[in-house]
Amino acid sequence: MxxxxxxxxxxxxxxxxxxxxxxxxxxxxxxxxxxxxxxxxxxxxxxxxxxxxxxxxxxxxxxxxxxxxxxxxxxxxxxxxxxxxxxxxxxxxxxxxxxxxxxxxxxxxxxxxxxxxxxxxxxxxxxxxxxxxxxxxxxxxxxxxxxxxxxxxxxxxxxxxxxxxxxxxxxxxxxxxxxxxxxxxxxxxxxKASQTFALQVVKHYARMIEDAYFLKRYSGYHLVCLDRSREFVQINRRYLIAIEEDGTLVAANTAGRKLLRHHELPLPGPGEARPFRAWNIQDLLDAEIDDILDSQHYGDDRVRAFHTHRHHELHFATLIEPQRRRPASGQGRPHDASLAPLESLADDDPAMRDTLTRAARLRNEPINILVVGETGTGKERMARALHESSRRCDKPFVAINCAAMPESLIESELFGYEPGSFTGARSKGMKGLIAQADGGTLFLDEIGDMPLQLQTRLLRVLAEQEVLPVGASRPLKVDLRVVAATHRDLRGLIDLGRFREDLFYRLNGASLRLPPLRERADQDYLIRRLFEDLQAERGGQRVRLRGDAMSALLAYPWPGNIRELHNALRYALATCEGDEVVVGDLPEECTSGHLAHPAAQSPQGSAGTAPRPRRGEDPLQEALRRQRWNISAVARELGLSRPTIYRRMKRLGIVPPHQQDIP
CATH class of the missing domain: 3.30.450.40 (GAF domain)
Structure with a gap:
């Protein structure tokens, strides 16, 4: 020793x-x-x-x-x-x-x-x-x-x-x-005193998690937030009490339960059967229920002061109103069913709600719209939603990717051509994409990549609302609503002489900016909506998205935005086993970040201590040896998909031994 x-x-x-x-x-x-x-x-x-x-x-x-x-x-x-x-x-x-x-x-x-x-x-x-x-x-x-x-x-x-x-x-x-x-x-x-600050930090975050769980669970009720300080009641929300419309108590967070007991409202303890609803918020605060429910609309800071019945303590109150889905017909403000395509694009993200509000006002206006955002943020989906929510919804929606179309074909594809206009032309000619959009919406994706000479012709189409097919002598009148999209800085391209300034102003009658996915507050909604859409598209057995997978998805920065999210969910649905998607079913890049969860499973297949690794052995090789080279078992143990295991084996040069060589 x-x-x-x-x-x-x-x-x-x-x-x-x-x-x-x-x-x-x-x-x-x-x-x-x-x-x-x-x-x-x-x-x-x-x-x-x-x-x-x-x-x-x-x-x-x-x-x-x-x-x-x-x-x-x-x-x-x-x-x-x-x-x-x-x-x-x-x-x-x-x-x-x-x-x-x-x-x-x-x-x-x-x-x-x-x-x-x-x-x-x-x-x-x-x-x-x-x-x-x-x-x-x-x-x-x-x-x-x-x-x-x-x-x-x-x-x-x-x-x-x-x-x-x-x-x-x-x-x-x-x-x-x-x-x-x-x-x-x-x-x-x-x-041990060195851990005093650690204890305070953990208590703080435990309370934050506890209160967030409370707020989500009782989001359908009026939530009364109380604090002894007016300045902090909106932020601190120390006491949280959920009530019915008539003030009946439904639940309270830990601090709220202590407050109620301090004021001699004998609430049930853990496991006790006495009803929580035996009391009303008016039994705590010296106020009418209407005064409490009107707190949200009172004064500039939306805070009201109330005394408690017992002990006559001053508390400041603000109210979180119930989360309800957007009003249905006949409830609240009139609901326009035609707005559904736009409403489905976001939930509670402030930037997106502002963008969608402006989009709703513009959807029937005779002006062209420029949609700006990073690659993959859903610019075409926004354009389609504008079309489907407008009076043009029963007319064609024609999408053109200006970056993907070969330059040699873009003129004939856009403007069409007459019979015999050039070698290889169809005998009956062809109606161009612009003419096909007559009466509807023309969507020009990646407009910043359109060649300069075609920008000139497009400008004429927008200015005169008519299109001249290749080889034709007389133009065709068209009724167009143009929605263009780009991830480029068009003003910078104008300065470089690569984009026409007059075309920019023709296209930019109004602009709508889409935030990147990493900045959106409604990622949870987007993930669930896309997941449900993909399941409906696939059909078959219903699959649920488990919490560990959702956590990894929410933690990932999504450089490819919604398009990358769509691909990741499609991959997970294709590779998952059983009736749930777990973190190991996600693409490797979604779980390899610094804050991603390192595994969805325990580090072994049964209770007890994990076998001791061989000196210098790679963790993957160790797992393969421990599971006798059963790839499915290794994938479950490490929380990875089988294709990821095979890719890593190939990258590391790990080759399965013959069965007789397995220890």
């Missing part, structure tokens, strides 16, 4: 002695929460602090069941988990989100330390319940229902004394434990 090993063994013996001494002769020197946990580990769970305790991973199928049950939370928690990870990753922390039973259903950590994560148990699918892991931040948080730090020798098992772990509980609107948010690190100062 070398010096380091001897020192480590002595540290473990000292740790065990400290635990036993503390339990035999409690002197109050240890944290009471930690001491209670140590006693549970021995008296209730029969654990031995000196016994080896390698990490326990649940089987793949069990992990999927836990993720399915936590699916709604995983989707809501995604943004908070990733923001927290960005805060703590410079300090080499990992982030775990576990369910109420201590199973890690979401994980973020450095890919460079993946083996260390797996070896220590800080990885997806690990079981951190006190029953198996002993005293630890997650398991003890589950037992005690309070935020805490488990630092170095606070851990029961000597296997974990290098770690510092900080966790905070997340409660559902009924007060039941829903999940635990944890950050952990392998290296940290000896003093």
């Amino acid at each position: 070398n010096t380091a090993q001897a020192q480590r063994a002595q540290t473990q013996r000292d740790h065990v002695a400290t635990i036993l001494r503390s339990l035999d002769h409690p002197d109050g020197s240890e944290d009471a929460v930690i001491e209670r946990s140590w006693r549970r580990c021995i008296d209730r769970f029969g654990l031995d602090p000196a016994a080896p305790s390698p990490p326990r991973y649940v089987p793949d199928r069990t992990l999927r069941e836990h993720q399915d049950q936590a699916d709604a939370l995983i989707q809501v928690a995604r943004a908070g988990v990733e923001q927290l990870y960005r805060q703590v990753t410079p300090l080499d922390y990992v982030v775990l989100l576990t369910d109420a039973r201590g199973i890690a259903v979401q994980f973020l950590g450095s890919r460079d330390a993946q083996r260390e994560h797996q070896r220590t148990g800080l990885y997806l699918g690990s079981d951190w319940s006190e029953e198996h892991a002993g005293t630890c931040a997650v398991g003890t948080c589950i037992q005690e229902r309070v935020p805490l730090t488990c630092h170095h020798s606070d851990h029961f098992s000597a296997h974990h004394i290098r770690l510092t772990c900080t966790a905070a509980p997340i409660f559902d609107p009924d007060g039941q434990l829903l999940a635990v948010l944890d950050i952990s690190a392998y290296q940290s100062p000896e003093s």
Whole structure:
């Protein structure tokens, strides 16, 4: 035994002695929460602090069941988990989100330390319940229902004394434990006080996730937001209370339940059967229900002040009104069914809603429209929606990609030609695309790539509303609505002499700008809508998009915008097995980013410790060996698709051995 090993063994013996001494002769020197946990580990769970305790991973199928049950939370928690990870990753922390039973259903950590994560148990699918892991931040948080730090020798098992772990509980609107948010690190100062800030950060993000879950679950109700500060009530939203139209209490977040109990409204505790709806918001606030519901429309800041009945405390209130789908006919403002094609393009993204509002006003106006946006942002879809929502909807929509059409053919294709106009022309001539759009909409995609000489002819068409086919002596009158689109800077092209300024002003009667997908607030809506559209197109068995896949999709920056998203979803539907798309079914580039989840499955196929890798062996080769070169099993283990496994094997030069060579 070398010096380091001897020192480590002595540290473990000292740790065990400290635990036993503390339990035999409690002197109050240890944290009471930690001491209670140590006693549970021995008296209730029969654990031995000196016994080896390698990490326990649940089987793949069990992990999927836990993720399915936590699916709604995983989707809501995604943004908070990733923001927290960005805060703590410079300090080499990992982030775990576990369910109420201590199973890690979401994980973020450095890919460079993946083996260390797996070896220590800080990885997806690990079981951190006190029953198996002993005293630890997650398991003890589950037992005690309070935020805490488990630092170095606070851990029961000597296997974990290098770690510092900080966790905070997340409660559902009924007060039941829903999940635990944890950050952990392998290296940290000896003093437990060094983790004070870590505890505050984790508590903050746990509360953010908890409140976001509450807001989503009760989005169909009036939500009363209260705070003791007028300046922060719109931002902080400390107390959240969901009410019916008549003021009946429906639910409250953790802080809101404490507030109600403080003012002597005996609400049901976790698991209790007393009805929450036995009380009204007017039992808390000295106000009429109409005053509360009118808070959203009161004053410049939409905040009203109310006193509580008991204790006469001043609280400032604002209201979040129920989320309802756009008004149907006869409800609220008149609903124009013709706007449906435009309305379907976005949900609640502010930039897109502004663009669609202007598009709705322009759809029947006799002016040309220029749609601007990055490649793949849906410019043609916008043009089609404008056409389908206009009075021209029963006339042709003709789309022309100015960048894809061969320059030698573009003139004849656009303007048509008379019989015998040139060698190879059809005997009866051809009606050009512009003439085919007569009465309807002509969509000119990538207009910035149109050759200069054709820009001149197009300008004449727009100015005179007539087209002269090749070889013809008399022009044809056309009734056109032109929608052009480009990802280029047309004003820059004008300065370079590559685009006509007069054509620009003809096309740019009004402009509509489409934001890139990475900047849109309604990505969730777009993903689900495209996913449903693709399923309807494919037919057959219905497939669901699981939370881990949705999290990866929402985390990806989408350089190819909606077009890339469309392709990724089509790929996932083609490669998924069973009735759900998981993160491993997505294209590799969607899951390989720094913040992407490293796997959708646990690092092994059954409970127990992962087999020790061979020295210098690639993780893929290790998995292939462990699964006896069963590609499907390896794909499930690593959370990747089978085509991705084959591509990586080819890139790394990994060749399957003959069956007799398999160990």
